[in-house]
Amino acid sequence: MEEVLRLKNIVKTFPGVLALDDMNFDLRKGEIHAICGENGAGKSTLMKIVTGVYKQDSGEILLGGEPVVFEDPNEAFAKGVAIIYQETSLFEEMTILENIFLGHEYVKKVGPLTVIDYAGMRKEALEIFKVMDIDLDLDERAKNLGMASKQMVEIAKALSHHSKIFILDEPTASLTQREVEALFNIVRSLRDQGVAIAYISHRLEEIFELCDRVTVIRDGKYISTKDVTTTNKDELVADMVGRSMDNYYPKADVEIGGELIRVERLNQEGVLSDINFHINKGEIVGFAGLAGAGRTELALALCGFTKIASGDIYIEGRKARIRNYRDAMNAGFVYVSEDRGKFGLVIEMSVKENITMPQLRNVSRGVFLDNEKELALAGRFIEEFDIRCPEPDFLTENLSGGNQQKVSVSKAIAIAPKLLFLDEPTRGVDVGSKAEIHGIVSALAQRGATIFMISSEMPELIGMCDRIYIMKNGTIAGEVSRAEATQEKILKVALHMD
Amino acid sequence: MADGMETLATPKVKKRFGVNFNIALILILIALIAVIGTVNPTFVTYNYLMAVVVKNIMEIGLMALPMTLIVITAGIDLSVGSIMIFSAIAGGMAAASMGDGMGVIVTLLVGAGCGLVNGLVIVKLKINALITTLATFFLFRGIAKGITHGDSVYSYDFTTFAGNTDIKGVPLVLIVFIAAAIIFTLLLSKTGFGRSLYALGMNENATRYSGINADRTLIIIYIISGVVCAIAAFFYLGRFTSVKFDVANSMNLKVVTVIVLGGTSILGGVGDMRGTIIAIFIIAVLNSGLTVMDIPIDVQTIIQGTVLIISLIVYSILGERAKKRRVIEVSKEDEPRLVDKAPA
Structure with a gap:
């Protein structure tokens, strides 16, 4: 399968902390690739580098085989890398339609005036909804939507930018079981249409249900990448925690009272x-x-x-x-x-x-x-x-x-x-x-x-x-x-x- | 947020330049008196200073003291003028029917009650202080109009005494103001209560997480503001012998002007009482001085606006400088220490 994204030997430090140490990750067209690790393992830092929020100290990002440098999140977004966070960033008082096309509204000429082409945007939005196989009222305000619908709008928004790489950051954290299933269906249909998806989660069940490959990271280091069909939960947990107690934690014995x-x-x-x-x-x-x-x-x-x-x-x-x-x-x-x-x-x-x-x-x-x-x-x-x-x-x-x-x-x-x-x-x-x-x-x-x-x-x-x-x-x-x-x-x- | 930078930068300004700021304000005050006195020597006579310059500002001055506390917590009270008029009117009506004692009691109770209303709405209903007190600005006026049917209320013996008594040539109101100014200065700079006001203005969350009863503290300062408005009402009613519901309409903005000129940040956390006190007298001198110099009233307004803008620019410039200086200090003092003590 065609490789769309590769991270090579990424190193990122913050004052006093080595956040990512020689990190590697690759993503292919039409796959769902899970990234898992404990809290603080470096998942978010990694994704922030992919999306241009942070810049790596060393190492390379290859997009479709070409080395790229993202100066800011907008640049990554413009090059087709979209991230959907746990917390959505929709404008509550705007409608779904307005949110999807915010910043790249369709316009048309009416006499001397340039006006927003609502009809054109509506047509495009319905196309996107068809691809995602969802049905939402485009004129509903974002504040009236549940968390699941908001995420779907975020995904639709990314699709309207023709994003080819999606990063989903713990998307199911605040969803109900039924909403999770609906989301999975959308993610699967995106995959089937050739979108590459990086899926961050620490719910192991989901990884086995949804994903094709899984990369484990720990303490900012790359540990392993496996096909989900060839691994199991115990192996992943072992990879996630497999570190020795390298720090000394002084705990003195004290008398325990009532x-x-x-x-x-x-x-x-x-x-x-x-x-x-x-x-x-x-x-x-x-x-x-x-x-x-x-x-x-x-x-x-x-x-x-x-x-x-x-x-x-x-x-x-x-x-x-x-x-x-x-x-x-x-x-x-x-x-x-x-x-x-x-x-x-x-x-x-x-x-x-x-x-x-x-x-x-x-x-x-x-x-x-x-x-x-x-x-x-x-x-x-x-x-x-x-x-x-x-x-x-x-x-x-x-x-x-x-x-x-x-x-x-x-x-x-x-x-x-x-x-x-x-x-x-x-x-x-x-x-x-x-x-x-x-x-x-x-x-x-x-x-x-x-x-x-x-x-x-x-x-x-x-x-x-x-x-x-x-x-x-x-x-x-x-x-x-x-x-x-x-x-x-x-x-x-x-x-x-x- | 752009404002975030402001709030981070400003506390150092006051801490490091606080004394300088106040000295600068005093120099401005002296310069103003000197210039105006040169143009018209009557201005600098004791009688004129006391009878006109000081007496005309004292209600504003009194109300600016608690307002400084409020603004330091990042709040504001736009209803002060209305509370003063409402409590003066309610007290005057009570005095007319039930005697002076009741007049005094009713005035103070109305002031405290108005402050309590402000405080409760702001703290318990979590409605922005600006909006709340803008609403009560109209509300208290409206009630004052309703209970008087638009008629005037007249001064009674106690207020006439308060507004017109001089003790050895010093107006009673000035003595009360000086006492209040000392109390408020100590309250803000020397007590735990004052400390918690600064903390609330800088980081309300962290203040609450330190176990400080933020709700009670905030309600208390709005009540104090209401009570001080009521005290100002005695002098105001006595001085003018009668009040109607629609007088002193812009007094709230004059009080805010004093606060800002005194170097208190409208964003909260920064300021001191001394700056406010000096600013009160600067505004007083400007108000009466420009009149003495025969400057038309509309030009006076322009001058006052200009003075305020210039002072704000100065605060902003000094704030930037303080920020730059701080960066240098950190790299000089902090870093080497950390290296020294780093574990081997």
Whole structure:
């Protein structure tokens, strides 16, 4: 079969991170080629390079055998490479027709005026719909469409540009089973008409149902490409996780005390269902799962940021009512967000101001802030966690990602929480800071803190946690102890395989 | 977003140039007084300064203090003038039928109530502050018109006293203003409450995730704004002896002008109370000074608009410079440290 796209020896680094290392990938006309790997394996980075969002440091992109350099996404799009994201980018207030032809509207001359040729566009759109074998009202506004229909409009939009290469990024993540089938039919009919499709997913069942070939990547490296007929799920999982525990995760043994929190039958409409778990004092309990499994949502619900529909939360055996974050903080819960720029820190404020923010009352004398107390508190954590800033009044935005993360964790730890929620505490930080943050978490546990840790990096969870709950589709699908935890075991539950 | 760059850049401007900005504003103020005083020496006499220059700006000045708090949280209150008139009218009617005590109480309650309405709509219904207070700007006026049937309401003993009393030659309103200015300056710069206002203006999400009760904080500052409008109402009613629902229509915009001239960013997170206070007096001097110099009223408006635009350009230029300087500092201070301490 004719090769339409080839990536050769692609290397991409971000400050402190090697995102793609000698990556290879090829795509043929008329095939559906799956790309799979764990969260953070480099799937999105790879696709962003193909679509011109990022530029590789070295390596080549061949399009139909010709080397190409994409300066920006528009250029890739113009050359026939279209990407359909999980989140669609339609203009909500425009109709389907207007969205499909946005930016390349058909025009016609009416006397001296150039006007939009709605009739022509309508005819073309109906042609495209026929090819896709779908039936949508062209005059419906995008805001009235479900997620599945929106994706179909995105596909139609790409077809209207005569795109020859489609990249589908986790297209089924938010679809129902019936919608998934409809989407698969469209994807198959596109393939049959010679379109090349790269299909990113970590739902292994889908890969076997839909795809022709599958490429596995791991830690930014190319691992394997196989025909789906010659491989099986176990082989793919082994390829996806097959890395040794090359980092040392210090986890000191600490005395595990009595029960700190117990959650029973917790539900949140459409997000969390029938959640049951407990955490004992002094434990580090990990929450594993794929993106969208409901881990962050569970933490946010327990901390009162979102409302729960039903279920009971017991803190030290007593039933607790948590209506907002204040209640949660009074109960001793503190949440450290995975998105430190958006939720964790006020980056335009200084390190000192960020660290003291959750406890302004404690650093005040009477009604007035006491700079001495603020400096003492901030200074303690700057020293303890080795936050590299010239002075406590240094602006947080001028720190490196790892040091910002240390500030974000410091401000939570500074109020001595009973239960610390760490959401992806090492995401987007460099290797050095990562090890330091692991050290901090471990030291906390040694001092008797209890930690609810969400992470998508399995070695991190396996290395640090006493127990790991595995979440899938908004519920807890399994639990493994430290002794029995392996990446295969966790991934199998997370992917719901036996 | 283009605005994103603005918000990132501006805090440093104020932090690093804050003092300079305020010194520049003071120099402008002195220069204005000097020029106007040279042209017409009556302007710089104590009596004129007190009786005309200061007294004419004090209601605006009072309302600008809480407005600074609001704008720092990236909010705005366009209903201030309407709250002042509404509370003056409601209080005046209460005083006429139930006595001065009730007049004072009703004025303050109406002011606080209007602020509460603003705060609740903005925070609980999550409607943009600009839209909300534009709506209540009309709403409060409308109610004021309705309860008076369009008639005037007259000053009563308490307001007449407030509006016309001098203590050893210093107008009472100026004493109240100075006290309020000190309280607001301390509140903003020295308390945890003030700190949380800046944080809200810079990153509301992160502020909420720090456990600060953002809803309550925001409602409180709109209530404070309403109460201060009510206090301004005493002086306004006393000074003019009567008010009608349709007076002081552009007062809200004058207050916003003062805030912006004082260096507070309309995008939130940046500004201080001292800048506002100096700006109040600059506007006061411009208002009365141009009249003293016999400059026609329409030319005065042009001059005031020009002054505002020039000040905004200056803020913007200094903001750019601060940004450039910051980049250099980072590469000088931060990088070598990181290299020094990198794990071997």
